[in-house]
Amino acid sequence: MNKPIRVVSVFCLVLFMALLVNATYLMYVRADSLSDDPRNNRIITAAYSRERGAILVGKEAIARSVPSDDQYKFQRTYSQPLKYAPITGYFSRFTQTGVERSQNAVLSGDDSRLFVTRLVDMLSNTDPKGGNVQLTVDAAAQDAAWAGLDALPGDAQGAVVALEPTTGRVLAMVSTPTFDPNNFASHDFEAVGELGEQLNADPREPLINRGIGTTLPPGSTFKLVTAAAAIESGNYDAESMVPGGFRFQLPQSETTIGNYDGGNCGGRRITMTQALQVSCNVTFLSLANELGTEAMAEQAEAFGFNSTSLEDLGGQAESLYPRDMDAPQTAMSGIGQSSVTATPLQMAMVAAAIANDGDVMRPYVVDEVRAPNLSVLDRTDPQSISKAISSSTADELTEMMVATVASGTATPAQIPGMDVAGKTGTAQSSGDRPPYAWFVSFAPADDPQVAVAVLVQSSDTSPDEIGGGRLGGPIAKSVMEAVIGQ
Amino acid sequence: MSQTGSLMGFVHRRRRGAELFLLVLALMVGIGAYAAVGLGVEGVVPADLVGYGGWLTALIVAAHVTVRLVAPYADPVLLPLVAALNGLGLAVLRRLDLTYEAKGFDQHTFARQQLTWMTLGVLLFIGALFLLRDHRSLQRFTYTSGLAGIVLLLLPFLPVIGTPINGANIWIRVAGFSFQPGEVAKVLLVVAFSGYLVLHRDALALAGRRVVFVDLPRGRDLGPILAMFGVSMMILVAQNDLGSSLLFFGLFLVMLYVATERPGWLVVGAVLFAAGAFAAYTFVGNVQNRFNFWLRPMDYYDASPGSGQLVEAMFGMGWGGLIGRGFGNGLPERVPFAYSDFIVSTIGEELGLTAVMAIILCYGLIVERALRIALISRDGFGKLLAVGLGAIFALQVFVVIGGVTGLIPLTGLTTPFLSYGGSSLVANWVVVALLLRVSDQARRPAPRLEPVDDSSADSESTQVVKLR
Numbered sequence: 001m002n003k004p005i006r007v008v009s010v011f012c013l014v015l016f017m018a019l020l021v022n023a024t025y026l027m028y029v030r031a032d033s034l035s036d037d038p039r040n041n042r043i044i045t046a047a048y049s050r051e052r053g054a055i056l057v058g059k060e061a062i063a064r065s066v067p068s069d070d071q072y073k074f075q076r077t078y079s080q081p082l083k084y085a086p087i088t089g090y091f092s093r094f095t096q097t098g099v100e101r102s103q104n105a106v107l108s109g110d111d112s113r114l115f116v117t118r119l120v121d122m123l124s125n126t127d128p129k130g131g132n133v134q135l136t137v138d139a140a141a142q143d144a145a146w147a148g149l150d151a152l153p154g155d156a157q158g159a160v161v162a163l164e165p166t167t168g169r170v171l172a173m174v175s176t177p178t179f180d181p182n183n184f185a186s187h188d189f190e191a192v193g194e195l196g197e198q199l200n201a202d203p204r205e206p207l208i209n210r211g212i213g214t215t216l217p218p219g220s221t222f223k224l225v226t227a228a229a230a231i232e233s234g235n236y237d238a239e240s241m242v243p244g245g246f247r248f249q250l251p252q253s254e255t256t257i258g259n260y261d262g263g264n265c266g267g268r269r270i271t272m273t274q275a276l277q278v279s280c281n282v283t284f285l286s287l288a289n290e291l292g293t294e295a296m297a298e299q300a301e302a303f304g305f306n307s308t309s310l311e312d313l314g315g316q317a318e319s320l321y322p323r324d325m326d327a328p329q330t331a332m333s334g335i336g337q338s339s340v341t342a343t344p345l346q347m348a349m350v351a352a353a354i355a356n357d358g359d360v361m362r363p364y365v366v367d368e369v370r371a372p373n374l375s376v377l378d379r380t381d382p383q384s385i386s387k388a389i390s391s392s393t394a395d396e397l398t399e400m401m402v403a404t405v406a407s408g409t410a411t412p413a414q415i416p417g418m419d420v421a422g423k424t425g426t427a428q429s430s431g432d433r434p435p436y437a438w439f440v441s442f443a444p445a446d447d448p449q450v451a452v453a454v455l456v457q458s459s460d461t462s463p464d465e466i467g468g469g470r471l472g473g474p475i476a477k478s479v480m481e482a483v484i485g486q
Numbered sequence: 487m488s489q490t491g492s493l494m495g496f497v498h499r500r501r502r503g504a505e506l507f508l509l510v511l512a513l514m515v516g517i518g519a520y521a522a523v524g525l526g527v528e529g530v531v532p533a534d535l536v537g538y539g540g541w542l543t544a545l546i547v548a549a550h551v552t553v554r555l556v557a558p559y560a561d562p563v564l565l566p567l568v569a570a571l572n573g574l575g576l577a578v579l580r581r582l583d584l585t586y587e588a589k590g591f592d593q594h595t596f597a598r599q600q601l602t603w604m605t606l607g608v609l610l611f612i613g614a615l616f617l618l619r620d621h622r623s624l625q626r627f628t629y630t631s632g633l634a635g636i637v638l639l640l641l642p643f644l645p646v647i648g649t650p651i652n653g654a655n656i657w658i659r660v661a662g663f664s665f666q667p668g669e670v671a672k673v674l675l676v677v678a679f680s681g682y683l684v685l686h687r688d689a690l691a692l693a694g695r696r697v698v699f700v701d702l703p704r705g706r707d708l709g710p711i712l713a714m715f716g717v718s719m720m721i722l723v724a725q726n727d728l729g730s731s732l733l734f735f736g737l738f739l740v741m742l743y744v745a746t747e748r749p750g751w752l753v754v755g756a757v758l759f760a761a762g763a764f765a766a767y768t769f770v771g772n773v774q775n776r777f778n779f780w781l782r783p784m785d786y787y788d789a790s791p792g793s794g795q796l797v798e799a800m801f802g803m804g805w806g807g808l809i810g811r812g813f814g815n816g817l818p819e820r821v822p823f824a825y826s827d828f829i830v831s832t833i834g835e836e837l838g839l840t841a842v843m844a845i846i847l848c849y850g851l852i853v854e855r856a857l858r859i860a861l862i863s864r865d866g867f868g869k870l871l872a873v874g875l876g877a878i879f880a881l882q883v884f885v886v887i888g889g890v891t892g893l894i895p896l897t898g899l900t901t902p903f904l905s906y907g908g909s910s911l912v913a914n915w916v917v918v919a920l921l922l923r924v925s926d927q928a929r930r931p932a933p934r935l936e937p938v939d940d941s942s943a944d945s946e947s948t949q950v951v952k953l954r
Binding site: 002003004005007008012016018019020023027028031034035037039042045 | 870
C-alpha cells in the first residue's frame with residue numbers, strides 16, 4: 001500500500017502549497033487593492049483611530065487631530081479652515097485632497113521614513129502617531145492674500161499665489177470661494193457625503209484651488225513672456241523702438257485690434273519700456289507676429305507652460321501655449337489672448353523667474369517632514385527647472401516692470417521707498433461676461449523676496465471698473481508688504 | 487551479525503527528550519500568545535497568566551508523561567504541533583472574548599469553555615492511550631463503529647435533540663450542551679473503513695474489467711462506494727453541510743485508493759462527486775449561492791444572504807498583511823463567527839501572513855507525520871487508519887482555510903484545534919491519540935529474526951531462525 005500512500009502524500013503537498021500560495025496572494029499581492037476598497041471599514045476606522053500628524057505653518061498647526069469621545073479616537077480639526085483649505089485640502093471618510101492627500105503617508109504614520117518611530121511605538125506598545133508636515137507658507141502673506149480676496153465685493157472668484165523667487169517656496173496660496181474642511185472631517189459620514197455632492201454641484205466651484213487648478217487667458221501679464229522672447233531673440237532691448245500706434249491688422253485677415261483704452265500708446269514708434277508701461281497691445285501683437293509661434297512657444301515653455309511642476313498638491317492644471325496656432329492666433333497670443341491659458345501659479349512663476357535672474361525654480365509647499373517628536377526627517381531642497389531667460393534679459397525686464405509700477409498701469413502696487421516690479425492684465429473672455437483681472441509683481445526689484453500673481457475671475461465690480469491694476473494691484477501690494485515687512 | 491541482521495535491526499529512536507523540548511516551545515507559543523493578548527488588548531499582562539499557564543502546562547505534561555509511559559516509541563513531533571495549535575487557538579479566543587465583552591455582545595467565555603473542552607480532550611487522549619494498547623484491537627469493532635458512525639450522523643434529524651443552528655442540521659442538544667456528532671462520526675468511520683477495506687481489498691483490487699485503459703471495479707464491489715456516496719449526498723442535501731459531505735466522500739475515496747492501489751476508484755469517485763456536486767449546485771440554492779460568492783465575492787457584499795462575511799474576512803487578512811496588526815489592533819469582530827469557522831481570518835488580521843503560513847505548515851506537518859506513520863506501519867489496518875486520520879486533517883484544513891481565503895467555495899467546517907468547539911476539539915485529541923498509538927506500534931523495534939548461533943561450517947546454507 002506504500003505506493004498510493006506516496007501519491008496521497010504528493011496530493012496533500014499540492015493542497016497545502018495551494019493554500020500557502022493563495023494566502024500569499026490574498027494577504028500580500030491583493031492587500032493594497034483590498035485596502036483601497038471604499039467599503040473597507042477597517043481602513044477608515046484605523047485612519048480615525050490613529051493620531052494623524054499636524055500640518056504646520058510657522059509654529060501654528062493649521063490642521064491637527066484632537067482626541068474625540070465618539071466611536072473614533074480622534075477628530076481632525078482645522079484652525080483657519082477657509083484661508084488654508086486650498087493647501088491643506090480635506091481629510092474625509094471617502095478621500096483626501098491637497099496636502100492631506102499628497103502627504104497622507106507621513107501624516108498617517110505609514111511612511112517608510114517613519115519606520116524607526118513605528119518600531120519604537122511597537123516595542124513600547126504605544127499607539128502609533130503620524131508625522132508632521134511643515135509648509136513653506138508665510139502666515140502673514142497668506143493673511144494678506146486672504147484679506148485682499150475676501151474684501152472684494154460680492155462672492156468673488158479669485159486666487160493669489162506668492163512665491164519666493166530664489167527657491168520656489170510657495171509663500172501664499174489663496175482661492176475663493178472656498179470651503180470648510182472641518183465639515184469634511186466630521187464623523188457623520190452621511191452628512192459628509194451630502195456635503196461633497198453639494199459642493200461638487202456648486203456652480204461657483206468652491207472645491208477648486210484656483211491658484212493651480214483654473215486656467216484662464218493671462219491677458220496682458222503674458223506680455224512679459226512676449227517681451228522676454230523679443231529680447232532673447234537678440235533684436236531688441238528695453239530701449240529698442242517698437243511699433244506703437246492705434247491699431248494692428250492681424251495677418252491673413254481684415255481684422256484689426258486696438259489698444260485697451262483705444263489710444264495710440266504715445267506714438268507710432270515707442271520704446272519697449274514705454275510699450276510695457278502703457279501695456280500697448282499693438283506693440284506686442286506685432287512682436288509676437290514677428291517672432292512666430294515657434295519662438296513664442298519655446299519661451300513660454302521655458303517659463304513652465306505646457307507642463308506641470310508642483311508635486312506637493314494634486315489638481316495642478318497645465319498652462320497652455322499651443323504649438324499649432326496659425327499666424328493671427330500667434331499674434332493674438334502676444335497679448336495673452338487666443339488659445340493661451342495660464343494658472344495664477346504659472347504667472348507667479350513667470351514673475352519669479354524674471355526676479356531670479358531667469359532661473360525657474362520648482363514651486364513647492366512642503367518644507368519639512370517631521371517625526372511625531374518633531375525631529376526633521378526630510379527637507380525639500382530648492383530645485384531649478386529651467387533657465388528661461390539670460391540674466392541680462394531678466395535685468396531689462398525688471399527695469400521695464402519697475403517703470404510700469406512707477407509710472408504706468410501698475411501704480412496701485414507702489415510701495416513707498418522701494419522699487420516694485422509689476423504688470424497688469426485684463427483678459428477678455430467671451431462677450432457676455434466681465435473680463436478677468438490679473439496682476440503679477442515682485443519686490444524689492446533690486447533684491448526680490450516675493451513674487452505674486454493675483455487673479456480675480458469674477459466679482460461684483462462693474463465691468464468698466466475692472467482692471468488688473470485696480471482690482472489686483474492692492475492685493476499684490478499687501479502680500480508683498482507682508483513678506484518684506486518681516 | 488549478518489547483513490540481514492543489521493538491515494532488519496534498524497531501530498527508531500524514542501526521541502522523548504526531543505518531544506519534551508518541542509513541547510516547551512509549544513507552551514511558549516500558547517502562554518506567550520495569551521500574555522500578548524492581555525498586553526495588546528488591555529495593556530497589562532493578564533492577572534491569571536500564572537494560573538492559566540500552569541493549567542496548560544499541567545495538561546501538556548500529563549499528555550507527555552502518558553506518552554512516555556504507554557507509547558514510548560510514538561512519533562515525537564505530533565503532540566508538540568497539536569499543543570502549539572491548541573494554545574494559539576485559546577489565546578485567539580481569549581482575544582475575541584475581550585472584544586465581544588467590550589462591544590457588549592452576550593457571549594464572551596469562549597476561551598474558558600475551550601480550555602474546559604481541551605481538558606476533557608486531553609483526558610480522553612490519556613484514557614485512549616492507556617486503554618488501547620494495540621490499535622489492531624479496533625479492527626474487531628469494524629461494523630460496530632460503522633453503525634455507530636451512521637447513527638451519530640443521523641442523530642441531528644431526531645425531533646427533540648436535533649437542533650438546526652445557523653442553517654445546518656448538524657447539531658444535537660442534550661441537557662443544555664450542544665454537540666456536533668459528525669465530529670465523532672468521522673473518527674468512527676475511519677475505523678470502520680480501515681477494518682472493512684483491509685478485509686476486502688483484494689476483491690476490490692483485483693476483480694473488475696478494463697474499459698478504455700481504466701480498470702473499473704465490479705458492479706457488486708461498487709456497493710460500499712455508492713453507499714458512501716449516498717451518505718455524503720444526504721449530508722449535503724439534508725444537513726445543508728457542503729464541507730462535511732466533501733470531507734466524508736473525499737476521505738472514503740482516499741482510503742479506497744490506498745487499500746486497492748487502483749486509480750480507477752479515484753476516477754469513479756471523482757465522476758460521482760462531480761455529478762453529485764453539479765446536481766447539488768442545480769437544486770440546492772445554498773450551494774449555488776456559495777459558488778457565486780466564491781467567484782465574485784465583491785459583488786455580493788451587501789446582499790442577503792451575501793458574501794459580507796467572506797469579504798470582511800478578506801479585508802481583515804489583507805489589512806493584516808505580512809506581519810499583522812498585532813493582538814488588539816485589528817477588528818476581527820467585524821467577521822461573523824470569527825471564533826469558529828473564520829478563526830484563520832482573525833489570525834491573519836492580527837498576526838499576519840507569517841502566522842497563517844506557520845499554522846498551515848503546522849497542519850502540513852501533522853498530515854506529513856500521519857502519512858509517514860502509514861508508510862512505516864507494518865500492518866494494513868494501521869496503514870489505513872493512519873492514512874484516513876491524516877486525510878481527515880488534510881481535507882478539513884484545505885476546505886476550511888481554502889474557503890476562508892477564497893481559494894474554493896466557502897463551506898462550514900472547523901479549523902482543527904484552533905476553532906472554538908467542544909466536539910471538534912475532543913474528537914481531534916482522540917485522533918491524535920490514535921495516531922500516536924499506531925506510530926508507537928510502527929516505530930517499536932520489530933521482533934528480531936536472528937540466526938541461531940551455529941558454529942557448523944554449513945550454517946550459511948541451513949539456517950534455523952528463531953523468534954526472540
